[in-house]
Amino acid sequence: MNDQLTLMTIVLGIIHSGIRLATPYLYAAIGETFSQRSGVLNLGVEGVMLMGSFFGFYAVYQTGNPWLGLLAALVVGLLMGLIMGVVSITLKAEQGISGIGMYMFGLGLSSLLFKTMVGSVEGVEGFSELRFCVTDTLCLADVPILGDIFFNHSIVTYGAFALVPLAWWILNKTTWGLKVRAAGQNPEAVDSLGVNVDAVRYVSVMVGSALAGVAGASLSISLLGIFQENMTNGMGFTAVALVYFGSWRPYGVLVGALLFSGVNALQLWVQVLKLNIPSDVAVMLPYLLTIVALALPFRRSMQPAALTKPFERGEN
Amino acid sequence: MKKVGLLILLLLMLVACGGGDAADEPAAAQPAPVAEATAVPEEAAPAEEAVEVSAEVDVADIEAVRIAIVMPSTVTDLAWSQALYDALVRIQTEAGGEDMVEIAYTENMFNVTDAAAAIRDYAADGFNLVIAHGTQYGTSLFEIAPDFPETSFAWGTAVDTGSEMGLENIFAYEARAEEGGYVNGYLASLLSESGILGVVGPVEAGDAKLYIDGFVAGAIAANPDVKVNVSYTGSFGDTALAAEAANTHIAAGADVLTGSAQQVVGAIGAAKEKGVIWMGTQADQSPISEETVVASQLYNWDGVFSDIIKKHQAGIYGGTAYALTLANGGLVMSFSDALDADAVAAAMAEGDAIAAGDIDVNAVVAGEQTAVPAAEEAEMVYPELEPVRIALVIPSTTTDLAWSQSIYDSLAALQDHYGADNFEIAFSENMFNVTDAAAAIRDYADDGFNLIIAHGAQYGTSLFEIAPDFPETSFAWGTSTNFGADEGLTNVFSYDPRLEQGGYVSGVLAAYLTESGVIGLVGPVDAGDAKLQVDGFVAGVHAVDPDINVNISFTGSFGDTALAAEAANTHLAAGADVLTGSAQQVVGAIGVAKDAGVPWLGVQADQSSLAPDSVVATVFYNWIPTLLEMITSNQSGVYGGKSIQMTLANGGQQMIYADSLPAEAVEAAMAAEAGIIDGSIEIVAEPRN
Secondary structure, eight states: OOTTSOHHHHHHHHHHHHHHHHHHHHHHHHHHHHHHHTTOOOTTHHHHHHHHHHHHHHHHHHHOOHHHHHHHHHHHHHHHHHHHHIIIIISOOOHHHHHHHHHHHHHHHHHHHHHHHTOSOOBOOOOOEEOOBSSSSOBGGGSTTHHHHHSSEEHHHHHHHHHHHHHHHHHHHSHHHHHHHHHHHOHHHHHHTTOOHHHHHHHHHHHHHHHHHHHHHIIIIIISSBOOTTTTTTHHHHHHHHHHHTTTOHHHHHHHHHHHHHHHHHHHHHHHTTOSSOHHHHHHHHHHHHHHHHHOGGGGGGSOTTTTOOOOTTOO | OHHHHHHHHHHHHHHHHHHTHHHHSTTTTOOOOOOOOOOOGGGGSOOTTOBOOOSSOOOTTOOOEEEEEEOSSOTTSSSHHHHHHHHHHHHHHHHTSTTTEEEEEEOOOOSHHHHHHHHHHHHHTTOSEEEEOSGGGHHHHHHHGGGOTTSEEEESSOOOOSGGGTOOSEEEEEEOHHHHHHHHHHHHHHHOSSSEEEEEESSSSHHHHHHHHHHHHHHHHHOTTOEEEEEEOSOSSOHHHHHHHHHHHHHTTOOEEEEOSTTHHHHHHHHHHHTOEEEEEESOOTTTOTTTEEEEEEEOOHHHHHHHHHHHHTTOOSOOEEEEOTTTTSEEEEEOTTSOHHHHHHHHHHHHHHHTTSOOHHHHHHHHGGGOHHHHHTOOOOOOOOOEEEEEEOSSOTTSSSHHHHHHHHHHHHHHHHOTTTEEEEEEOOOOSHHHHHHHHHHHHHTTOSEEEEOSGGGHHHHHHHGGGOTTSEEEEESOSOOSTTTTOSSEEEEEEOHHHHHHHHHHHHHHHOSSSEEEEEESSSSHHHHHHHHHHHHHHHHHOTTOEEEEEEOSOSSOHHHHHHHHHHHHHTTOOEEEEOSTTHHHHHHHHHHHTOOEEEEESOOTTTOTTTEEEEEEEOOHHHHHHHHHHHHTTOOOOEEEEEOTTTTSEEEEEOTTSOHHHHHHHHHHHHHHHHTOOOOOOOOOO
């Protein structure tokens, strides 16, 4: 069956789907990388994504301007990050539990706001695919093979991929990146050099959270053009897992996100091609892969040493 | 460490307001209850005693008078209440302003007890004439009037002045709305090209019933083959529902619409949007839409109330019943200039014949009653219920455009009918965690809810554990046929939407729509009603053409919108040109269908709001019959022990077709519906993977 489908169609389909699906994971997981590298595990990514998703949608719904939507999601993410910072850095709450609290807060509030401010699922015109048209009829997006892979995505998707080298450069080549890494590895040493550990962590958590907000908006105003309650459906938690998978390195996260999205896209094709594999197994594939990767023993050693540990000045 | 303790407390509070949001705000989005007019027996009596008066304001030599109105809606309702208020304002202007005619009014008196209090207050305050502007106020009026013998009271729609009870200070008034209704109906038939007319009524009583009866009779008089679809919203003020009713009529092919009560502003908006003609009644509704409101029956109360004022000042405080008719000018027909002149002339000739007494609309209505099956069909029979409290535990949200929303919408429609006081709804959303759901179910049972619906197959085990502890509470769950008979349970219902039926019908439709011979289906998991849909859909497609390829992909999740969108993209890449799917995740897939311009066949809830051009057909879950069966069973002391199926035959599933579909495809789909209902089509699932 489906013999009219060439192998090329299938491979291109998987790649194209995989790139699109990776977009929200990249924003959320790269953001979480900053947060974790500074020593703060933010499990509330899912809740922040939902808030970003709603506010991004709502801004576009009201104004019709997708850029304002992106800005709204960014600001809401920053604010959520500030709350997380107060709770986990200043008040030194247990990070795992406060993250779950952030998740519940985001889930509940975004649902409540949606119900009262919008009411029913509606569509908006968000970011559309850039097709890189040279003239009216000649578009790079129409170039065989390369067009679909490289030139047929929205600006938000390009942003997600551009974020990876940027994050790598910031973390590894800037002074601030050094402070972030040190705050997560040996906060006492950072403190002894007169650098404010809490400030570094605040900024990292807020930047991470702002990116999570953008991740949510990438769903509601770029990929889908709708908002639905609880629409992130666990993506935030997957993003946290991807940070572990990627060993807290931006390029590792990129590989993880692409792998996870690619396998997800693959499993859709497995079903369409009616390969004799039960759909349940196909659905399981991406998660199976993640578990295997997480279980690899050498990764533990790369974990920031002070992750989840609140910094208590002068304790030792 | 103190800080940490404090913090956990704070977090628990956050969690509480995050997770439990829905349970605490049951049906916050519900409209305020709207009391409904009850038909008064006198209604049917012919208005023999009605007095004919002029239609003109005639108050040249009156003394100062104080008038109070108690009305069910507002003075700006563009309908029943505004028609009266405008007349009184004209009288006031003519008589010399506020010093001569004082007008006081109380709006939105949908609660009859409140209205009674207002009527008594006005009478006690020395108003000369107190008007209770609704049939529902009659009983109260008859109790109050004897206490104020020198105050005049008036009410309508009514012909009973209480003379049999010895009352002498009550006027009654009515509009013979069937007369203008007949003229409107006659004109509508002449203007309609599709031969289908739609009527949006409030409740089948009073003025609305008269108007609609007349409309149907007039439509049939002009064209015996015309189809008049009548739907009652069950409310006077539910604008949104009226708009939906209008949309439904338009979807069913109607190209001329009418309706009554203040709710119709919603319907007029819907008609305007679709460019469909609207015929108004009561007040002039053309300000909403000059182009589409083309004919109106206007109520002119000027003469009636001029006469009442003069009688009052002559010492006659009541005893007269008035009627607005075409003959006495109380009913005025107004037509847009844009209309076909011949049609208008023909309709006006009918109006003249009614005014001259050559046509007796009531006789026509009586004679034609059986000839109007469409009007009968559209009525929904609601049983009498005692107050009931219903709790709903759902895996997603009430706005998911799918499984959860479908049952919530039916509950909300029932609440709309019975009123929030008699029909309480509480719900807990996002209960994807079964343990949380079990806790919520137990809490609701403890709290004394009569019926607790655990809306997912995953909740069965918990339900069976909890049910024995609350023997007089009814529990319900689905998709399932197991009501716990083996466990000895007597208070559990199960329900089971036979989605293979609707799936089959949409499969037939899909087979007609596809040109590429490839159809894509985006399912959540291969279980429950999603599995049934797939089984039926594939069978339906292959019943039409066994060579069509149905590609099925399950996302493994109910809510992964992004993955569902990718699944839809995958299907498109694999050549599919018709898509379908189920669960709340599909909003993502519908967006993809919309962008690609391919048709989407929806199930569960009506998803057309999201992509009106793409969602061309829907297998709609109507839970009302199932819910009513469970509630009435509960109230008769049978708390469970039944498995209820939702089928095409019993109306638990309804097909909605868009106008844009090719006639041939819809005919084939409707034939499949008929075949499933009469049993001539048997759906056999094909083996998969």
